[in-house]
Amino acid sequence: MGTIIDAADKVANGNSLTEKKVKVVFVLGGPGSGKGTQCANIVEHFGYTHLSAGDLLRAEIKSGSENGTMIQNMIKEGKIVPSEVTIKLLQRAMQENSNDKFLIDGFPRNEENRAAFESVTGIGPEFVLFFDCSEEEMERRLLSRNQGREDDNIDTIRKRFKVFLESSLPVIEYYSLNGKVRKIDAAKPVGEVFEAVKAVFTPTESDDKAV
Numbered sequence: 001m002g003t004i005i006d007a008a009d010k011v012a013n014g015n016s017l018t019e020k021k022v023k024v025v026f027v028l029g030g031p032g033s034g035k036g037t038q039c040a041n042i043v044e045h046f047g048y049t050h051l052s053a054g055d056l057l058r059a060e061i062k063s064g065s066e067n068g069t070m071i072q073n074m075i076k077e078g079k080i081v082p083s084e085v086t087i088k089l090l091q092r093a094m095q096e097n098s099n100d101k102f103l104i105d106g107f108p109r110n111e112e113n114r115a116a117f118e119s120v121t122g123i124g125p126e127f128v129l130f131f132d133c134s135e136e137e138m139e140r141r142l143l144s145r146n147q148g149r150e151d152d153n154i155d156t157i158r159k160r161f162k163v164f165l166e167s168s169l170p171v172i173e174y175y176s177l178n179g180k181v182r183k184i185d186a187a188k189p190v191g192e193v194f195e196a197v198k199a200v201f202t203p204t205e206s207d208d209k210a211v
């Protein structure tokens with residue numbers, strides 16, 4: 001890694017990935033809140049590249065990587081994989097893509113994820129999209145997701161909800177204190193949720209004046 005360039009670039013821009021300036025939006029919310037579904041809509045309308053931390057970890061298992069078994073066991077238990085592993089996958093995906101706007105879905109999921117990403121990449125989010133949904137509704141959705149995921153069973157779902165409350169919500173609270181959180185009512189039908197999402201991504205007149 002070009003650490004000198006990295007460090008100088010971080011100091012100069014405060015928001016960069018090696019020599020490339022990138023814009024990042026974190027997409028957070030409980031399991032089944034609709035992050036992946038809405039990210040697909042955002043990609044189509046606003047030209048972002050979607051990076052799902054969970055999808056990257058599942059691809060890593062499939063690729064037969066040396067970390068595969070560890071990742072698979074952690075996902076089955078609903079636990080959060082060490083940041084080092086997930087950040088490497090996210091960094092590689094951003095470096096390999098020529099786009100400069102990324103939706104990072106399902107990351108950061110705990111304080112360790114958040115702090116490590118900021119210190120390793122020097123990137124802070126433009127804002128954080130938070131999909132707010134009741135556990136009852138998320139459970140219903142996960143049990144009928146039908147993607148053959150090993151973690152979409154009631155035992156693992158309960159563990160994931162506990163991890164979300166204990167480890168992920170504090171990250172959302174952290175960004176909330178910094179005025180970065182855009183909270184969306186995610187219990188509504190997909191189209192209505194996307195209307196609220198669109199409003200967040202559409203620049204307003206006051207934004208234009210601020211520039």
Ligand SMILES: Nc1ncnc2c1ncn2[C@@H]1O[C@H](COP(=O)(O)OP(=O)(O)O)[C@@H](O)[C@H]1O
Binds near residue numbers: 029030033034144
């Ligand atoms: N607003 C919604 N209303 C009803 N079902 C939804 C909604 N958004 C997503 N779903 C469905 O719920 C399941 C979980 O959605 P997904 O986008 O995978 O959530 P996440 O990535 O947050 O776990 C999927 O089967 C999806 O089709």
Ligand SMILES: Nc1ccn([C@@H]2O[C@H](COP(=O)(O)OP(=O)(O)O)[C@@H](O)[C@H]2O)c(=O)n1
Binds near residue numbers: 053055
């Ligand atoms: N930052 C992350 C994201 C996901 N994961 C793991 O991957 C699992 C599935 O994440 P996901 O984002 O695909 O799940 P959903 O919230 O989309 O249902 C999590 O329960 C964790 O075990 C992780 O360890 N660290």
Ligand SMILES: [Mg+2]
Binds near residue numbers: 036054106
């Ligand atoms: Mg998802």
